[in-house]
Every structure is written in structure tokens, then in C-alpha cells.
Amino acid sequence: MTLSEPEKHCFSAPGKALFAGGYLVLYPENSSFVTALSARIYAVAAESSSLDPALPTVTVLSPQFQEGEWSYTLSKSDSTGFVTVAALVPSRKNPFVHAAVTTVLNYLSATGALATPIPSVTVNILSDNAYHSQPSEDVPKFNKHAQAISDVPKTGLGSSAALTTSLTAALLSYYSSKAADKPLSLEERKDVLHNLAQVAHCTAQGKVGSGFDVACAVYGSIVYRRFLASIISAIPAVPTTGDAGFESAYLDALRTTIDSDWSVGTGKCTVPPRMRLLMGDVSGGSETPAMVQMVQRWRKEGGATAESTWVSLGKANQSLISAMIGLQVEAEKDPAGYNGVLDQISDSAAGCAGIKALGASKGSLLGDLLVQAVDSMADIRFHLRAMTTGSGAQIEPVEQTKLLDACNELPGVFGGVVPGAGGYDAICLLVAEATVDRVRAATGSEFKNVKWLDLREESVGVRKEPFASLAEYL
Ligand SMILES: Nc1ncnc2c1ncn2[C@@H]1O[C@H](COP(=O)(O)OP(=O)(O)OP(=O)(O)O)[C@@H](O)[C@H]1O
Ligand SMILES: C[C@@](O)(CCOP(=O)(O)O)CC(=O)O
Structure with a gap:
């Protein structure tokens, strides 16, 4: 049966x-700037029927990948309300899918918002090509x-993070439509969605991370300040024993945690008008957890020098953030003045030193903000290099220094x-929009290992999608 659009629950996250x-984002006293990108992951939930009506199922299909099918049976305890989510094929694992299903269904059960009997659902996932290495540039969508x-x-x-967020949004929307006469809209429940996606993501990873990726998937481009790790670690592990005491404790902690205020910083911050983010893939690969450990050791053992670098890096990050916000404000306040300066930058062949000189010559707030933007990126790099030398973690390795200097x-x-x-x-x-093609066309030998990605900032976080835009791919 083909379902009409209102019966499909389509969401995407960037x-x-x-x-x-x-690194600094791991600590709640620091702000970071995370930009949402044009690559999105889509989740489309629709009603399905299970083979055994007494045992409802959630099936998640990701047909772009071999064995991309994960099915779970759902059984709800009459006494505690705990929903056991059991993989139909235990060897077929997707921890993020499993955790999202478990977290959403148990939260809905704990809040009395899960219909009885539990409806079955099938969720289709579609993932933009940019998330994975492709055999060539000329491949079909999805x-x-x-x-x-x-x-x-x-x-x-x-x-x-994008998968967990879009799947969580689709499941929340689908199950709410089955249980409530007037389900809440995405905007009305964005914080709940964020908290659920963070809990599911941490459960799947087996650790509480900084959460900037999930926050960005939900809220889009933001100035992010993390939640306290203790908020999530207060939730006990998902019970597997069938012990009523554990099940009730889990459900209570889950509901209380999800419904509480996490005080996450999510202030809007985007790349200013007529500027573009340009990502270059250098295709080397790095071991993030090992690098985090090295940085933490350096900070612990590095004394006043390490601390001074850490604090200065925090200030440089903050300075970039205020330059981005300030430029946005200036562009809105005086569009003609802003456009005039951006035209000048675009028409000249100036790199960052020339742009800084131009900004300084203006004697205006706009000019000062341009100088601040250029200086803060240089400062960020300076302190990251000090961190590289001090910690031994290859954060800005020499190869990247040469490349960024050439850029x-x-x-x-x-x-x-x-x-x-x-x-x-x-x-x-960060590039003037009008010169992106000239940057991409740079032919110097420094750029031979760079693949400029077909990506841009798209500042919007999770959103509802029209089913029609996806129908042909399902
Ligand atoms: N399109 C998808 N369909 C199903 N599962 C997916 C999809 N995309 C990602 N996942 C899940 O997420 C896992 C990848 O998560 P992982 O944290 O290793 O990478 P990442 O989030 O892309 O990494 P990074 O934080 O470095 O960008 C996959 O193994 C799979 O479990
Ligand atoms: C080093 C760290 O602060 C950022 C890692 O970012 P990415 O996965 O390299 O985009 C770790 C984290 O915040 O999870």
C-alpha cells in the first residue's frame, strides 16, 4: 500500500x-563554533505490520549499504513499562540504530506517550554521498x-550523529502521531529531541563525548557549549536482566534526564553573508581518541606553558566567534556598506594579508571585524601548533601548516x-563566495593532495522534509 504524505514522517539532519x-569543546566552560553542512541524512518512518501482531517490530533500512537492514522486536513489561528492544538477527549490529530505538521507545513509555499495542514501523534511511568515500565524482544521488x-x-x-538525530526525530514523530490527538511539532520538542539523540549517541558509543556533532545535527550552525557529562551518566545502563527494580530505575532516570534543562549553549552563529566555508579533503586519517588522550596528558603535565596556550586558544576561538557574529550584524545593519567591502575583496586578488590591510584601512567597525576574523584564525593556528609541539599529537602537522599557509x-x-x-x-x-572557483582552481604543487569537497555551510539543523522530494529514491 502506498501511504499518503501525512502518514510518512520524513526528517533530515546535517x-x-x-x-x-x-579539544576545548570537551569542557563546559568553553564555547566552540560548529557549522552545519549541506550533507544530510534522511529518515522516513511509515507504518508497517509485523508477522506476529503480538510482537511489534521496528525495522530500519539503509539500502545504500550491504546488509543495511536492522529489525527489532518490541515487548513492553506490564509491570514496569520497560520496552525490550531485541535484534531479530543478533549478529547484524548497528549500535546507533539500536540505541535510538531503545531510547525513544522507553522515553515514550516512561512518559505515558506510547500507544498500546505498540505500532510497528519501518524507517528508511538515505544518506548524502559526501559522508562516505565514493569511487568517483560521477555517482548517482544516494x-x-x-x-x-x-x-x-x-x-x-x-x-x-546525523543518523541518530534524523532517526530519533522520525520515530518521535511517528509514535507521537499514534498516541496523541495533537502531536507536538518539531520546534516544540527540539530540546527533547536533542536530549534523546545525545543519550542514544552516547549509549551507542559507550562513552559520554562532547556532543557537538549531535547538537549541530539538531540545532544547525551554533556556538556550542556542552552539557555536563554527569547529566547523561546519571542514566543507568539499559537493563538486560528483566529485573523490575533496574527497569523502573532506568525509566525514571531516562524520563527525568530527558525532560530536564541541560543548559546547553546553542546560540546561532553562521558564516557571514557572501562568505563560504570550503572544505578540502586531505585523505590521510587520524586517530581522534589517541589525540585527545595526548592533549589531556600535555595539559595535565605541561604546567604554566600548556595552560597559557590552552587559555589563549580559548580566547582566539571566542574572538573568531564574535567576529562571525559581528560581521553578520554589520551585514544586516548596513547591507550596502557590507556589500561594497565584499565586492572589493572579491575583485582584488588579495589573500588574507591583503584582506586584513583592506579592513584596517577602513577605520570602521566592519573593517575592524574583518581584521579580527583574519587575526583570530591565525591565532587559533598558532596555538594549535603549540599544542601539537607540546603534546606530540599531530593536530596541525607540518604538511597541513604548509598547505594552510599556501591557502x-x-x-x-x-x-x-x-x-x-x-x-x-x-x-x-573561510573564503569570499565570489572567489571560491579561483581557490578551487589553484594549481600549485602544495594543493596536489587536496580534494575540494562539494559541500557548503547550510546552517539549518534537523528539519521536516516533504515526502515528495524523497519518494523516487525509496
Ligand atoms: N546511512 C547510515 N545508515 C545506517 N547507519 C549509519 C549510517 N550512517 C552512519 N551510520 C552508523 O554510524 C556508524 C559510524 O559512526 P562513527 O561515529 O564511526 O562515524 P562518524 O560519526 O561518521 O565519525 P566522525 O565523528 O569522525 O565524523 C556506522 O557504522 C553506523 O552504525
Ligand atoms: C577533539 C574533539 O574535541 C573534536 C573532534 O572533532 P572531529 O571528530 O575531528 O570533527 C573531540 C570531541 O569533541 O568529541
Whole structure:
């Protein structure tokens, strides 16, 4: 049976680039700038029937990947309300899917918002090509791979966070429509969605991370300040024993935690008008957890020098954030003045030093903000290099230093950084929109290992999608 649009629950969530705030974002006193990207993961939930009506099922299909089908049976305890989510084929694992299903269904049960009997559902996942390495540039939309998802090389855009967020949104929407006469809209329940997705993501990862990727998937481009890790660690592990005491304790803690205020910083912050984020894949690969450990050791053992670098890096990140927000405000206040300066930058062949000189010559707030933007990116890099030398973690390795220095000479480049944990994965530039093609066309030998990605900032987080836009792919 083909279902009409209102019976489909379609949501998408974006990937991320942590432009400023790697490592510091792990601590709640620091702000970071995370940008949402044009690559999205879609989840489409629709009613389905289970073979055994007494045992409802959730089936998640991700047909772009081999063995991309994960089915779970649901059984709800009459006494505690705990919903056991059991994989139909136990060897077929997707921890993020399993955790999202478990978290959403148990939260709904704990809040009395789960219909009885529990309806079955099938969720289709579609993932933009940019999340995974593709065999060539000329592949169809939602390209299919010949391997299982865990064997396809990733590009580091935060696929698990986008998947967890869109799946959580689709399940929440579907199950709410079955239980409530007037289900809440996405906007009305965004914080609940965020908290659920964070809990599911941490459960799947087996640790409480900084959560910037999930926050970005939900809220889009933001100034992020993390929640306290203790908020999530207060939830006991999902009970597997059938012990009523454990089940009730889990449900109570889950409901209380999800419904509480986490005080997460999610202030809006986007790339200013007529500027673009340009991502370059350097295809090296880095071990983030090992790098985090090295940085933590350096900070603990590095004395006053390490602390001073850490504090200065925090200030440089903050300075970039206020430059981005300030430029946005100036563009709205005086569009003609802003456009005039952006025209000048775009027409000149100036790299970041020239842009800084132009800004300084203006004697205006706008000019000062341009100087601040250029300086803060240079400062971020300076302190990241000190962290690299001090910790031994290859955050801005020499190869990336050479590359970013060369990028700074290209027309319209305000600056660039190694995003996220840094390393050999990628670089991220802030470029005048009009000069992006000239930057991409740069032919110097420094750029021979860079693949400019067909990505841009798209600042919107999770959103409802029209089913019609996806129907042909399902
Ligand atoms: N399209 C998808 N369909 C089903 N599961 C997916 C999909 N995309 C991601 N996942 C799940 O997320 C896992 C990848 O998560 P992982 O945290 O390793 O990578 P990532 O989030 O892309 O990494 P990074 O944070 O470095 O960007 C996959 O193995 C799978 O379990
Ligand atoms: C180093 C760290 O602060 C950022 C990692 O970012 P990415 O996965 O490299 O985009 C770790 C984290 O916040 O989870």
C-alpha cells in the first residue's frame, strides 16, 4: 500500500565541521563554533505490520549499504513499562540504530506517550554521498555501496550523529502521531529531541563525548557549549536482566534526564553573508581518541606553558566567534556598506594579508571585524601548533601548516584551520563566495593532495522534509 504524505514522517539532519573549538569543546566552560553542512541524512518512518501482531517490530533500512537492514522486536513489561528492544538477527549490529530505538521507545513509555499495542514501523534511511568515500565524482544521488556500512570509509562529517538525530526525530514523530490527538511539532520538542539523540549517541558509543556533532545535527550552525557529562551518566545502563527494580530505575532516570534543562549553549552563529566555508579533503586519517588522550596528558603535565596556550586558544576561538557574529550584524545593519567591502575583496586578488590591510584601512567597525576574523584564525593556528609541539599529537602537522599557509595566499581567503581534532583528515577555509572557483582552481604543487569537497555551510539543523522530494529514491 502506498501511504499518503501525512502518514510518512520524513526528517533530515546535517553533518558538521567543528571550525573552532577542538579539544576545548570537551569542557563546559568553553564555547566552540560548529557549522552545519549541506550533507544530510534522511529518515522516513511509515507504518508497517509485523508477522506476529503480538510482537511489534521496528525495522530500519539503509539500502545504500550491504546488509543495511536492522529489525527489532518490541515487548513492553506490564509491570514496569520497560520496552525490550531485541535484534531479530543478533549478529547484524548497528549500535546507533539500536540505541535510538531503545531510547525513544522507553522515553515514550516512561512518559505515558506510547500507544498500546505498540505500532510497528519501518524507517528508511538515505544518506548524502559526501559522508562516505565514493569511487568517483560521477555517482548517482544516494549512491549504493558494495560493502556493509561499517566497511565503507567515512569522510568525518558526523554520520552517526546525523543518523541518530534524523532517526530519533522520525520515530518521535511517528509514535507521537499514534498516541496523541495533537502531536507536538518539531520546534516544540527540539530540546527533547536533542536530549534523546545525545543519550542514544552516547549509549551507542559507550562513552559520554562532547556532543557537538549531535547538537549541530539538531540545532544547525551554533556556538556550542556542552552539557555536563554527569547529566547523561546519571542514566543507568539499559537493563538486560528483566529485573523490575533496574527497569523502573532506568525509566525514571531516562524520563527525568530527558525532560530536564541541560543548559546547553546553542546560540546561532553562521558564516557571514557572501562568505563560504570550503572544505578540502586531505585523505590521510587520524586517530581522534589517541589525540585527545595526548592533549589531556600535555595539559595535565605541561604546567604554566600548556595552560597559557590552552587559555589563549580559548580566547582566539571566542574572538573568531564574535567576529562571525559581528560581521553578520554589520551585514544586516548596513547591507550596502557590507556589500561594497565584499565586492572589493572579491575583485582584488588579495589573500588574507591583503584582506586584513583592506579592513584596517577602513577605520570602521566592519573593517575592524574583518581584521579580527583574519587575526583570530591565525591565532587559533598558532596555538594549535603549540599544542601539537607540546603534546606530540599531530593536530596541525607540518604538511597541513604548509598547505594552510599556501591557502592564505589565494584570492579571497580570510584564513583556514584544521577542523575538529585536526590531523591529516581535512582543512577548512573561510573564503569570499565570489572567489571560491579561483581557490578551487589553484594549481600549485602544495594543493596536489587536496580534494575540494562539494559541500557548503547550510546552517539549518534537523528539519521536516516533504515526502515528495524523497519518494523516487525509496
Ligand atoms: N546511512 C547510515 N545508515 C545506517 N547507519 C549509519 C549510517 N550512517 C552512519 N551510520 C552508523 O554510524 C556508524 C559510524 O559512526 P562513527 O561515529 O564511526 O562515524 P562518524 O560519526 O561518521 O565519525 P566522525 O565523528 O569522525 O565524523 C556506522 O557504522 C553506523 O552504525
Ligand atoms: C577533539 C574533539 O574535541 C573534536 C573532534 O572533532 P572531529 O571528530 O575531528 O570533527 C573531540 C570531541 O569533541 O568529541
